Amino acid sequence: MTSSRLPADLRANTLEEARRSVGEYIDLTVSNPTRCGLPYAQDTIRQALSEPSVLTYEADAAGAWSARSAVARWLGHGVTAETIVLTASTSEAYGWLFKLLGDPGDDVLTPAPSYPLFEWLARLEGLRARPVPSYFVHRWHLDLEALASAIQERTRAVLVVNPNNPTGHFLSRAEWDALTTLCAQRGLALIVDEVFADYPLEAPPDHLPTVLASPAPPCPVFVLSGLSKVAALPQVKLGWIVAHGSSAEALLEPLHFLADQYLSVSASAQAAASALLEEAPAMQRAIGDRVKANLQALDEALVSHPQLSRLPVEGGWSVLLRRPALESDELCALRLLQQAGVLVQPGQAFDLPPGHLVLSLLPPEWLFRLGLERMLHWVSVPQA
Ligand SMILES: Cc1ncc(COP(=O)(O)O)c(C=O)c1O
Structure with missing residues (x-):
């Protein structure tokens, strides 16, 4: 009944299935800024969205x-x-x-x-x-x-x-x-x-x-x-x-x-x-500070994991973590979820060559640090 433009298989992939079945986990894939404890100008946003002209x-x-x-x-x-x-x-x-x-x-x-x-x-x-x-x-x-x-x-x-x-x-x-x-x-x-x-x-x-x-x-x-x-x-x-x-x-x-x-x-x-764009510079500063702090936390943590490294982050909200590709990145991400309770994206989700995990730099700093603490050890230990 449906057109061939749609995917033939709409089932969730293995990592997504595992995510749904794991109770609690630290989400280092979060890309939704409204879920990251950022300092939104709440009153201004509400007011802007209820302008009289909307009638x-x-x-x-x-x-x-x-x-x-x-x-x-x-x-x-x-x-x-x-x-x-x-x-x-x-x-x-x-x-x-x-x-x-x-x-x-x-x-x-x-x-x-x-x-x-x-x-x-x-x-x-x-x-x-x-x-x-x-x-x-x-x-x-x-x-x-x-x-x-x-x-x-x-x-x-x-x-x-x-x-x-x-x-x-x-x-x-x-x-x-x-x-x-x-x-x-x-x-x-x-x-x-x-x-x-x-x-x-x-x-x-x-x-x-x-x-x-x-x-x-x-x-x-x-x-x-x-x-x-x-x-x-x-x-x-x-x-x-x-x-x-x-x-x-x-x-x-x-x-x-x-x-x-x-x-x-x-x-x-x-x-x-117009009103929302006026708030944009403050949000961009808050996100810029967050991203920088999390990147610094990653650099500090990587000192104890010489087999891992990160790529330069020219811009954006993500960092690529390089790992020895002893197993596929998808298997590694699955293991990190199950063994460490931390969700990261395997590089292949973005067509990256083997040996990359993708981490969001948006989570609150304490949560990002905790996620790193829990997961980095497991990234480089393929056999539990
Ligand atoms: C590169 C890129 N373009 C576009 C989008 C989608 O943006 P929008 O929410 O405006 O559809 C995203 C979402 O993450 C993105 O990463």
Whole structure:
């Protein structure tokens, strides 16, 4: 009865099944900031979401002008409200862009390792996500040669995440120039997911903090983000697409047509946008402090575990822990849950090569330290 775009097997994987059956555990995978004891401006948020204007409905395909203007002010770099289309989330923005750019059977090149949702977001629009692996030598690099040779007749767009999740890799200026030149030469659009751009940490000097700061690129570029990470408010459901450069702006009219079929952004999210964005810098500072403190706790703990190491965290909310791959990362994560009562993500969930676990840096510091204390010993002891 269902379309072949959906997964054939919807059963939970082994780790998820184990998680459901284990009673208590320390969650070092948490990516939901509202569950991490962060200092939200609760009264301001409640007030912002109950503005008097929520009582009237003004349909606008691209989103309320006031909300788009607030996002444009927040983004800076000369971004104007005219070039912004509001969505309910970044995930929805992907869906709209895939509908805009591709026909069923077309493909988009996606980064690997990365956020695991791209495959399904593409597939649900009838497109194929074709991962192109990045590689790590002292830092992460896009494999530009692999990217160029992966382009086929039905390729419509290239997707990059700046900084990537969970590797934290920020695009370098050289990568950006090569990427936009390649897309222009091959007639492709470039989708840049910048949901974590406000969270730089150990970024090298040549990193590109946001592609919006770059001069108008030679190919259509769509930049995505939203309140989910910018203001740590995933529940508000407000994301955006910025058409960056004149060749993306030329596609705004069909994008508006598409958005008009959904009109999915709520009046309350739009009315609250300006006030919520004013709170964003304070939340970003709180999260930045949290992430830094947890990373330092990890570095201190790793001194006693010389067989383990961590990769640099250029940006974002995660850290990659490197371990000797004596068993699969999934088995290791399963063992950590059962033996140490700590949940971590195996690297393979993000297409990482063997020998990586992914830890969230968002948990409260005391809980993160306790989780490390309980688990690190077991990471390097395959046989109990
Ligand atoms: C790289 C990346 N893009 C997009 C999203 C989804 O964001 P949203 O909540 O706005 O749909 C996530 C969620 O974690 C993410 O990691």
